[in-house]
Amino acid sequence: MSKARVYLVGTGPGDPDLLTVKALRLLQNSDVVVYDRLVSDEILEQIPPGASRIYVGKRTGKHTLPQQEINALLVKLAASKRTIVRLKGGDPFVFGRGSEEAEYLARHQVPFEVIPGITSASACTTYAGIPLTHRGLAQGVQIITGHCRADLPLDLDWRSLADPSKTIVVYMGLANIALICDRLMQAGLAEETPAAAIQNGTTREQRRIISTLARLPRDTCEQGLTAPVLFVIGRVVRLAGVLDWFRPGEISTPNLLPVQNRGQHG
Numbered sequence: 205m206s207k208a209r210v211y212l213v214g215t216g217p218g219d220p221d222l223l224t225v226k227a228l229r230l231l232q233n234s235d236v237v238v239y240d241r242l243v244s245d246e247i248l249e250q251i252p253p254g255a256s257r258i259y260v261g262k263r264t265g266k267h268t269l270p271q272q273e274i275n276a277l278l279v280k281l282a283a284s285k286r287t288i289v290r291l292k293g294g295d296p297f298v299f300g301r302g303s304e305e306a307e308y309l310a311r312h313q314v315p316f317e318v319i320p321g322i323t324s325a326s327a328c329t330t331y332a333g334i335p336l337t338h339r340g341l342a343q344g345v346q347i348i349t350g351h352c353r354a355d356l357p358l359d360l361d362w363r364s365l366a367d368p369s370k371t372i373v374v375y376m377g378l379a380n381i382a383l384i385c386d387r388l389m390q391a392g393l394a395e396e397t398p399a400a401a402i403q404n405g406t407t408r409e410q411r412r413i414i415s416t417l418a419r420l421p422r423d424t425c426e427q428g429l430t431a432p433v434l435f436v437i438g439r440v441v442r443l444a445g446v447l448d449w450f451r452p453g454e455i456s457t458p459n460l461l462p463v464q465n466r467g468q469h470g
């Protein structure tokens with residue numbers, strides 16, 4: 205029997221058809237799957253019936269399993285199971301704590317592999333009709349977190365972020381969007397800079413708000429957006445009207461590859 209291995213697998217931000225072929229194969233051959241909140245039901249349906257599922261996300265009124273306990277769980281599972289799949293929304297190495305888990309596994313001599321996923325900065329913007337770069341509009345992209353560890357202020361380099369030639373993508377920014385927009389304007393980014401909010405990107409529930417830097421916090425609040433939300437700030441948002449190709453209501457039934465080892469369900 206081969207040695208146990210932990211696979212840190214990115215699932216993309218929602219649309220199950222954005223799962224990579226490698227991620228799907230691993231999922232369909234898993235012995236145990238550890239997953240959290242941002243992994244969709246359609247993706248979980250790909251887990252074979254014989255495999256165990258362990259949810260480590262937030263339950264109503266309760267907190268997510270602390271990261272230290274998730275790390276320890278993965279090491280413990282590696283002692284008894286062969287193929288352990290740790291599912292992560294988007295990409296495991298983009299604000300996904302995948303690197304913390306990988307570090308812990310490495311320190312405990314547990315073999316692991318990391319399977320990249322499509323991160324929300326790429327997929328949600330694309331499904332919202334916003335290219336991250338566009339000749340003449342944006343020559344680069346700055347990906348930032350809008351959230352800091354508890355009680356710490358959001359201490360970012362606002363001066364270098366306020367660059368009109370670059371697109372800014374904000375993850376986990378819902379609670380701090382007013383502060384983020386204020387700081388960017390104080391650092392010199394124009395009030396009229398186009399800006400967007402995307403809720404539940406790439407899914408049937410996707411919502412998109414097109415606004416400006418000055419109005420974004422108010423629009424986000426008035427429209428009642430709830431997590432997960434991704435913010436995009438920069439001139440590329442101007443293209444959202446022309447490139448608006450995605451119709452959330454018309455999404456077809458997911459057409460994932462057939463499950464190979466599902467027994468009577470296959």
Ligand SMILES: C[S@@+](CC[C@H](N)C(=O)[O-])C[C@H]1O[C@@H](n2cnc3c(N)ncnc32)[C@H](O)[C@@H]1O
Binds near residue numbers: 297298299375405
């Ligand atoms: C903890 S981070 C995880 C990011 C993930 N590893 C990735 O690569 O996309 C969670 C944040 O990702 C963004 N996000 C993830 N999925 C999203 C979605 N379907 N729609 C909008 N934003 C999303 C939101 O900003 C959310 O607060």
